[in-house]
Amino acid sequence: MIHVCRKEHFNAAHKLYNPRWSKEENEAVFGPCANENWHGHNFELIVTVKGNPDPNTGFVMDMKQLGALIKQHVIQKLDHKNLNLDVDFLEGKLPSCETLVVEIWKILEKELANITTAKLHRIQLWETHNNFVEYFGEQ
């Protein structure tokens, strides 16, 4: 049982803003992250899958294939986008890092099941050099 990890990047705009609250309430809770004109980040996404290596290839999963899957189903929907306005799987959700890793988990868990017996293990998302979140699919 080995963990295989692949890093991908996307650049996106977002704001942290609860539409059921007033502007003042949003600013009190989210501070400058509530700026109605948006701000943005260079996000780094690290996806980990686990499984046993295939003796013919030495691979749990081809990391280039893993990278291509992440790009097709996640990065293309997020890169150079507005997370509040442009992303179907975030509609009606507050685009915090916590929300992002749960939604990315759902997408990749399903897509991986189509092509490999390796299992999704962890989604790690860096928003800045100092802030990141991790999700292991646990309820």
Added chain:
Amino acid sequence: MIHVCRKEHFNAAHKLYNPRWSKEENEAVFGPCANENWHGHNFELIVTVKGNPDPNTGFVMDMKQLGALIKQHVIQKLDHKNLNLDVDFLEGKLPSCETLVVEIWKILEKELANITTAKLHRIQLWETHNNFVEYFGEQ
């Protein structure tokens, strides 16, 4: 003559979009960077000043003071902002990295002249891990 360098950060949204062009022309030139709903970055700004050390302090310039000056006059205006909409010194300008370093140079050159004999030498701005620009104040 020694160079003293200070790194600061800001997170901002922008789009690359020439308002005198059609949407199609903008997308042809700027690609996904023209997304009308914005995207964003974690920018890293490195400011270099040069001068001779003061024998009483060993400093060309106190790097904490340099950091405070950059925060007060540059970072506060850019961090968690929309570079196209929220920043007075970028009004009417295309907020490319090239534009940013020239405008930041103008601000810091003037502010530094008020407090030190050290001279501004270089503004370096990283937009992503792979893209950055440098400006030395040369016409």
Added chain:
Amino acid sequence: MIHVCRKEHFNAAHKLYNPRWSKEENEAVFGPCANENWHGHNFELIVTVKGNPDPNTGFVMDMKQLGALIKQHVIQKLDHKNLNLDVDFLEGKLPSCETLVVEIWKILEKELANITTAKLHRIQLWETHNNFVEYFGEQ
């Protein structure tokens, strides 16, 4: 259940020196780390808390609030200090990374309990680019 991680920094001096041993014994065990005139590091501290996101904010815990808590109760006591001489919670202890993460765990576990239902999960401390320790609160 999501992990939220925050990185903070401090610069400190220390020496690895067991006061019950002779200088020769200390140098034999700790090598240059036993230099009686001290040496120092740029430490990087990554604190992880885990919990379920609040549906109103999308946050397990506001990472700025987490950062502020770490700064108030840990960084202010360690930054620009001598770990052998200046820090109340290290008195009488050998200031190795292992000691530091256990003591930082005790402080943050208690402080977090006052303000959040999220639980402290991991303290990671980097002493150099090549050396770091992790603590999960396990006995």
Added chain:
Amino acid sequence: MIHVCRKEHFNAAHKLYNPRWSKEENEAVFGPCANENWHGHNFELIVTVKGNPDPNTGFVMDMKQLGALIKQHVIQKLDHKNLNLDVDFLEGKLPSCETLVVEIWKILEKELANITTAKLHRIQLWETHNNFVEYFGEQ
């Protein structure tokens, strides 16, 4: 119970090539990694051991000693080598990252048992900035 982690480096050549397959099959599966003339990487290896600190030293294990052990038994055999041709413990194996972490685990688990009660916990190996694997010794 604390985790102590040490990073070491090696630069090596390899190719991903199954000798039981034709050149065309290898290129179809491994792409440019199958280049018969080799390619190479700057590998980063992070070794984690876990245990309880010795009250006399504050150490689970002296990280310099851990570094020396890794250098003697692993890095010296891999650095500036060809992973397909020069390394006894990889003979007859496909030198993927997955293979490497399992073989490095076997070596270090045995060597650590000779000198410490701390237990090997994790082998992490970075092949590029974007690809890495982790192994915890699980079957």
Added chain:
Amino acid sequence: MIHVCRKEHFNAAHKLYNPRWSKEENEAVFGPCANENWHGHNFELIVTVKGNPDPNTGFVMDMKQLGALIKQHVIQKLDHKNLNLDVDFLEGKLPSCETLVVEIWKILEKELANITTAKLHRIQLWETHNNFVEYFGEQ
């Protein structure tokens, strides 16, 4: 006059070996870098061009276009290759970093002249985290 910088990557094998010398002489001069079975690196290439921004785009040169040019004319010839055997523009040359930056300069100076008035300013090549070279086209 602004500098625009783009980072690209390639992974390659090489050896430092002067074919006019004996194996012993090569090992005496180049040490483990002379291993006849090759070793390899993750190279990082930073290309800087300088010029004045176009007022219509804010760009000295579109960094994506610069990246594409570097990939087409340099990276495709070096990535997953053997620098001693596979690269036409290195034939008969010792593939040190110094040689590489001079040959890359020649290629990019010519290709850039076809598409932009911006001038090549610097080629920086990182071989490891600790070793890099820079070339400014000076004789």
Added chain:
Amino acid sequence: MIHVCRKEHFNAAHKLYNPRWSKEENEAVFGPCANENWHGHNFELIVTVKGNPDPNTGFVMDMKQLGALIKQHVIQKLDHKNLNLDVDFLEGKLPSCETLVVEIWKILEKELANITTAKLHRIQLWETHNNFVEYFGEQ
């Protein structure tokens, strides 16, 4: 004419404290850096030499040899030391980064002249992730 650059590391304690001033004056000028019990850093030193490559080796200067020279004449005197108390070439000087790069320049310029025709070009010293200085030997 090519620049060859080598990074080395040292961990040291220091304080910024002018012995001709009172404790209060030192704290007013240097803030927490004046802590009489010291603080410390992981310093990163990048040394650049310039010259023409030797056609027999492809090298301006062997980077391993450059690294060994820096270690012998600079790192050994600074690593795990107190910059105010333990270093002969800093005696009677305020150990700011500015002071360090000038003194390191003097040492390496002389030592390099004994073994190579390549010339010292730049000393770059990083004190933290955000602060660094550069010196080119200019008066």
